[in-house]
Amino acid sequence: MKRRQFIGAASLVAAGSLLTRGVAFADTGGQARLVVIIMRGALDGLAAVPPYGDPDYARLRGSLAVAAPGAKDGVLRLDGTFGLHPAFNFLQQAHADRELVVCHAVASGYRERSHFDGQNVLESGGVAPGTLDTGWLNRALGALPRGAVPADPPVALGANVPLLLRGPVDVTSWSPTRLTAVDEDTLQRVAEMYAGDPQLSKRLGEALVADAMARDEAGMAGMKAATKAGSRYDEVARAAAGFLRNDAGPRVAVFDTTGWDTHANEGGARGQLAQRFMELDAGLKLLKQQSGQAWRNTVVIAITEFGRTAAVNGTGGSDHGTGTVAFLLGGAVDGGRVLADWPGLSQRALYQQRDLAPTLDLRAVLKGVLADHMGVPRRALDETVFPDSREIKPQQGLIRA
Amino acid sequence: MRDPVVAAIAANRFGLGARPGELDNIAGDPRGWLTSQLTGPAPLIIDPALRNTVYVMSMIEDMRSINRDARTHAMKTGGAMAVADVGRVSNGAVFGPQYVAEVLARLQQGATTDRPFVERIVQFWSNHFAVSVDKGDLLGLAGCYEREAIRPHVLGDFSELLLAAETHPAMLMYLDNFRSTGPQSQAARHVRHGGINENLAREILELHTLGVDGGYSQADVIAFARVISGWSIGTTEGGFAGGGLPGTFDFKPNLHEPGAQQVNGRVYGQNGQAQGRAVLDDLARSPATAHHIATKLARHFIADEPREDTVRSIARAFTGSNGHLPTVYRSVVAQAQAWEQPLSKYKTPSDYVFCVYRALDLPASPPGRGAQGIFNALGQRTWMPTSPAGYPDRSADWDGGSALMKRLQWAGQMGQRLGARLDARALAPRLLGGTLTAATRTALSRAESGAQALTLLLASPEFMHR
Structure with missing residues (x-):
């Protein structure tokens, strides 16, 4: 706790939140946890959740198609139309446990095919790229009723803060380091030297808060050793769970995953993308295992900027498309189903005759979670969190009553 | 007219930070110091440890055929089960040493060059026409690509640079x-x-x-x-x-x-x-x-x-x-x-590493010391952007609290290592010229040790910005 006292003494901007730690929560019941995973690169929704029952699926997908449930390397059945890619063992269990909602044929409001503009809309929540320089998640937290604001700031699990979480509400970033810690006296002097630089002061304060939060969580200490043999997302999943299971810690965490831009040699039941699915599945499983009791109050949202072409391309992959999937996972999710108004894969049904047509606006799903899970008021959702989106109604029934 | 503020801006905003003594040469004509670097061909990197694309591509083909033969052999002798157990020659094992050699050669060049503006220009275009070692086969090629397709063309016409980048095997594979x-x-x-x-x-x-x-x-x-x-x-x-x-x-x-x-x-x-x-x-x-x-x-x-x-x-x-x-x-x-x-651009982690190497006159070699690892530790592994857009270029993309703490930690290590023999109070004006602030000067003069003073210099706002 020594570092905490130092923070107070240095009166750094972001550190102010520490002083109110534990006070705001006792009687508000604000136990909701939220993890947002950004899948950068445009996830192939037709590969992650194949519509094996669609009459055009196998023909269009060619070498990328996965066999029907029950066949060797077949999809893991969700219902008569959809199955999970066979790499998603944990998600199948989550489906059986009614902790998973798969949203299919979903898309943000963006209809072009640039990763970078697509991610900008996905994270900012704006109606077009470049219209907002803050993220919808930050604005949503800013709109929470007073008593429901978490004591510790939301945390980006990475060295820097993605646009999704940038904005007026104080945030932190945390990632493990392999460098030697700086001694307290030197940090104190750095803080004094930064007194005339508000931005660096703020960032230093955030770093100290995040460090302190990490120290509060005993499990974090063993993290480094535990990750050695682990898969791609072990470290970040453990870190997220470590923060979430602390009742006095941050309630909101975000992190990135990459490697979804599968233009060539994507593979079907096995192959490159299957490997990425396995890694994601293992990361999500670990997140649940490590979250302990907090899992009951947790919603994990996994989203991507857009989908990919319905047909296989010339190099055994898929090019930039439109409709895709989003996953809602967690103990607080009222799951066990696929949420889709399925447009079909016939040539006439495809968007611009090439992509899965979007029939569900991602903002409706996000609004549903933010409203029912986090308690963000409807008016804020329509006006500031997702500007000019009044006609997009929050999806009902995503969260357990 | 000698202008110590403008000289420091030239060295940091357009270059890779000053080497001790360099500001004296710049101060007479900072703009001329920059534009004079643009004449003549771009400096190439000559290093016997480096291999060209033809060589690396032949290794890639060899590696594929070794892996293929191993699988075929296993299939013949043990069937499908045995194939699953066949070890693979991995990219990291084959191309890791070449990647490291390329990163170190580039760091050495940036740390010692007297044309740092051109070096920054090379890095700009390499990032504009980005490839990423995130894609397996690129690990051995990213350095070749920069030296062969980017570097020789950055002082020519854009159309030549464009053609060289789009026709290089690394780009044709990456995209x-x-x-x-x-x-x-x-x-x-x-x-x-x-x-x-x-x-x-x-x-x-x-x-x-x-x-x-x-x-x-x-x-x-x-x-x-x-x-x-x-x-x-x-x-x-x-x-x-x-x-x-x-x-x-x-x-x-x-x-x-x-x-x-x-x-x-x-x-x-x-x-x-x-x-x-x-x-x-x-x-x-x-x-x-x-x-x-x-x-x-x-x-x-x-500016952002x-x-x-x-x-x-x-x-x-x-x-x-x-x-x-x-x-x-x-x-x-x-x-x-x-x-x-003010200096409004926040240095990227890569910029910061180059600036520290120049400021402290650190050797990028001998290899094996792991100098390439610092780019990774500070959050910007060389040639590994997560998308073809390359690394982002606004302050908000790099100024996270966790990222700042890592810089401070590395600065602390540098202080421990060199603070006993480098006097940060004397070094500060030689690196930062007219941008050195009273607050930093005071902090350095009050430091409890040489190590702490050097740490504070490397942590100062004017060293972090350009």
């Missing part, structure tokens, strides 16, 4: 064009999944030339992808073997979509490779490209959000000179906004 096959091509009947791959065509339009608002459509992307189908790599491997020298650019007529294509409103009827060259030439001359490049240069060298008149002025220099790059760089240096205080 998947080397197997892209025209649907009506001769090969389409024989290749199992004959068809185009849109990836390179889209990113040339969106990222490398016109920009995302450059006025092209999805139909233009497809037509352009057909135009460059057959832009491939020479190989000895079956199925794709052709006449080209292994490991070099190879136009394969049998993969190329025959016939005229319409791209951005213009019909291209040329045959073969000339068709793609004609499209690239037109893209290089487009006003949208001039504006896109001018915006990126201004954002990189001047450069003024529109600044951008327009640079774009005019681009268009007026037909993309003669030294003319464009001189225009960047000539902008009034380029010399304004």
Whole structure:
């Protein structure tokens, strides 16, 4: 706790939140946890959740198609139309446990095919790229009723803060380091030297808060050793769970995953993308295992900027498309189903005759979670969190009553 | 007139930070110090430890054939179960040492060069035409690509640089064009999944030339992808073997979509490779490209959000000179906004490492000390952006609290290592010139030890910004 006292003494901007730690929560019941995973690169929704029952699926997908449930390397059945890619063992269990909602044929409001503009809309929540320089998640937290604001700031699990979480509400970033810690006296002097630089002061304060939060969580200490043999997302999943299971810690965490831009040699039941699915599945499983009791109050949202072409391309992959999937996972999710108004894969049904047509606006799903899970008021959702989106109604029934 | 503030801006905003003593040479004519670096050919990196693309590509083919043979052997002797157990020769084992050698050679060059502006320009274009070692086969090629396709062309015309980048095997692999096959091509009947791959065509339009608002459509992307189908790599491997020298650019007529294509409103009827060259030439001359490049240069060298008149002025220099790059760089240096205080750009982790190496005169070699690891530890592994857009270039992308703490930790280590023999109080004005603030000066003078003083110097706001 020594570092905490130092923070107070240095009166750094972001550190102010520490002083109110534990006070705001006792009687508000604000136990909701939220993890947002950004899948950068445009996830192939037709590969992650194949519509094996669609009459055009196998023909269009060619070498990328996965066999029907029950066949060797077949999809893991969700219902008569959809199955999970066979790499998603944990998600199948989550489906059986009614902790998973798969949203299919979903898309943000963006209809072009640039990763970078697509991610900008996905994270900012704006109606077009470049219209907002803050993220919808930050604005949503800013709109929470007073008593429901978490004591510790939301945390980006990475060295820097993605646009999704940038904005007026104080945030932190945390990632493990392999460098030697700086001694307290030197940090104190750095803080004094930064007194005339508000931005660096703020960032230093955030770093100290995040460090302190990490120290509060005993499990974090063993993290480094535990990750050695682990898969791609072990470290970040453990870190997220470590923060979430602390009742006095941050309630909101975000992190990135990459490697979804599968233009060539994507593979079907096995192959490159299957490997990425396995890694994601293992990361999500670990997140649940490590979250302990907090899992009951947790919603994990996994989203991507857009989908990919319905047909296989010339190099055994898929090019930039439109409709895709989003996953809602967690103990607080009222799951066990696929949420889709399925447009079909016939040539006439495809968007611009090439992509899965979007029939569900991602903002409706996000609004549903933010409203029912986090308690963000409807008016804020329509006006500031997702500007000019009044006609997009929050999806009902995503969260357990 | 000697101006210590302007000299420090020149060294940091346009260079890689001052080496001790360098500011004295700059202060007489900071703008001239920059523009004089633009004459003559770009400095190459000569290092016997480095290999070229042809060599690396032959290793890639060897590695594939070793892995293939091992699988075949296992299948014959033990069946499918045995195949699953076959070990694979991994990219990291084969190409890791070459990647490290490339990173260290580049660091050494940046740490010691007396043309740091050109070095920054090389890094800018390498990031503009980004490839990433995130994709396995690129690990051994990213350094070759920068030395072969980018570095020799950064002081020439944009059209030459563009052609060199798009035809280098690293780019053709990274953005998947080397197997892209025209649907009506001769090969389409024989290749199992004959068809185009849109990836390179889209990113040339969106990222490398016109920009995302450059006025092209999805139909233009497809037509352009057909135009460059057959832009491939020479190989000895079956199925794709052709006449080209292994490991070099190879136009394969049998993969190329025959016939005229319409791209951005213009019909291209040329045959073969000339068709793609004609499209690239037109893209290089487009006003949208001039504006896109001018915006990126201004954002990189001047400010996160450069003024529109600044951008327009640079774009005019681009268009007026037909993309003669030294003319464009001189225009960047000539902008009034380029010399304004405060230092508003936050150094990227990579910039920061180069600046520390120059400031402290650290050796990048001998290898084995793991100098390349610091880029990773600070959050910007060399040549590993997570997307073809390259590393982002605004302060908000790099100034996270956790990222700052890592810089402080590394600064602390440098302080511990060198603080006993380097006097930070004397070093500070030699590195930061007129940008050194009273607050930093005070902090250094009150430090409890040489190690702490050096740590504070490297942590100071004026060392973090440019």
